[in-house]
Amino acid sequence: MKTVPSLLAWSAMLSLSGCADTGEDCGLAPLPGGAGQPPPLLSLGVPAALHVQPSLRGSCDGSDTSQVPDSITAEVFDPNNHTVASEASLTGNGQSATVRFTPTTPGRHHVRVAFSPVGSLQQFGAYVSRAWTGGGPTVLPLPRCTQLDRTTQGTWLCDGVAVHATTAAQTPLGGVSGIPDVAVAGNVVWVVGEDRVRRFVDTGAELELTGSLLLNQRDTVKVIQSRLATAEELWVLDSERLHRFAFTPAGVVTGAAPTPWGQGNQMPFGVDMVLGLLVRLGPDAVSVIQVTPEPDSHACTFRLGPDEAFVASEAPCQRLPGVPAGLEDGAVWTRVDSLLLPQPGQTLYRWAAVEGALTERGTLVVDTPLELVSAPLRPGFALPFIQWRQSRVGAAAPVAPESLGPLGLELLPGNTDLSSGPRTLSPRFYWEADAGDPTRQTRVFARGASSLK
Structure with missing residues (x-):
């Protein structure tokens, strides 16, 4: 029988070396x-x-x-x-x-x-x-998506391309300058690219353009780090400033004056070297997660001011242990790595927005030789998952409990022979490269009713 590598991270041995029958210390461990x-x-x-x-x-x-x-x-x-x-x-x-x-x-x-x-x-x-609670695969005729979401009507958005549910027709949303940034909220699709912010609505037959804003020099969006969207608002964090765009009752997209957000010494983090993340604290408040040379992560609050632009809170930034490893609309995940013997490994934390602050909502200790795979954070909402390094038996997603307590686990579907690179997990979907043709297709699995709180 093939030997299966151990899951276990062993604690310190309590026995002493030497000979048991004579008490002679012969120096043998x-x-x-x-x-x-x-x-x-x-x-x-x-x-x-x-x-x-x-x-x-x-x-x-x-x-x-x-x-x-x-x-x-x-x-x-x-x-x-x-x-x-x-x-x-x-x-x-x-x-x-x-x-x-x-x-x-x-x-x-x-x-x-x-x-x-x-x-x-x-x-x-x-x-x-626990077993996978979601559905079976949907195959998209596109290379493995980096940024992926779906409207309520069923239109897929994959790296700036809309794949319509009824006809499977593809509509590129970008131009000659490259792939745009896309955010989905229900049937509303926000697109940022080529110095414009556009808002579409999925009617079921097409993506109908409902508003567009040409960005002037003040509002220019630089390298996007994170974004949050509702049907009426789009919040964008670029490498220097926090932007707010709104769709008014008059049917016009407007932009408030952007707000500088960095402390001046922020450091890139994560597998894709992101500078900051947005976590929604409420309808008019957001937390900017950043890492500085000081230990741990920092969550700094910004609120809407009288001119509809964001203003930094006077309250000190909240400190979170570790570095960011996952992101939801109202929560951030952090990981703390420990290389200390006798029990090296990681600890995963989930911090959810509760009454205007981030509150711990689940932890999980990940022992060696398990591997905690952090998600690329720049494309949007994404979660870490756990895989077994030396045996291809699959991977598991951490799941928050119905009430307070430690994180549970749910087995991920799909191809167990894939490495972690072609896999991505978000609060709504799990997707991976198609094993038969990884350059042309993406297999997407919709997750079951989420217990994330």
Whole structure:
């Protein structure tokens, strides 16, 4: 049978080196424990069997081990720290053990296995994922999209090209200068490019242009970092300023004076080196997420002023641990990396807008050798996901619980042989390059009813 790489990040061994039968210290380190063969991904509601090896010491006369455990106890805790019923037994004449339990909650479980009189205390994480709750794939006849969304009427927007639901006809929204930036809110599509801001409405038959603003020198949008859209407003963060565009009752697109947003020492972050992100705090307030040479991320609030332009709040910026790793309309995800032994890994946080501030709404510890894949953030809303580095068994999306608590996990669909590069996860969709023809097609899966709060 092929050996499946371990999920587990082992804690410090509690046993000491030396000879168990004589007490002689011969300078031999314990043989490592925890090198078992657990399933790379546990399924919700399916009985699981984790195989664990004790940490044993080599004998001074050169034999493999001087003593093996003759008893074992085990405890399993779910993501909410509730005890899960489990059974543990020694196998292989004490050379290994099996822990069995049936998970009923998705997310990271903590397992403790104690061997006696030798073998040490082993602690590790086991990851439980619920099944995919979304739909099957939709194939778009376009190379894998970087920026992807869909209107309520069903028109797909992929890298500045509209693919109409009824006819599959393609309508480029850009010009000769390149791919425009697109934001979707219901059936409203905002397009920024070629020194213009345009607003379209999807009628079901076509994208009807309802307003256009030619940008003057004051309103020129530089390199876009982030954007937020409603049917009536578009907020755009470029590399220097925060812009607000509005569609008035008179049917005109207007632009307020842009507001400088940087602290002067912001640093690029993420896989696509973005400078800042927008998180909506309310109908007239937004948080600009940025990273400076100081530790952690900073969330600085801007509110609409009397002239309909944004004004920086006098309140100090809120500090968030780690660097941004994902983005929603009203939430940002951050990750904290730790290289310290004995338990290297990452911690993922989700911060949601609650009463005008960002509040923690879920965490997940990601142990080595799991990999937390951060999303490209510049194209729009995107979420991190977890994949198993050395075995292609798929990937899982972190999911916020219905109420307060740790993050759960949901298995992602699609081609498990793909690397992380051709995959993208957003609050609404998961999409990937088509394995048969990655240069011409994109496979999109709509996510189920979201539990993100």
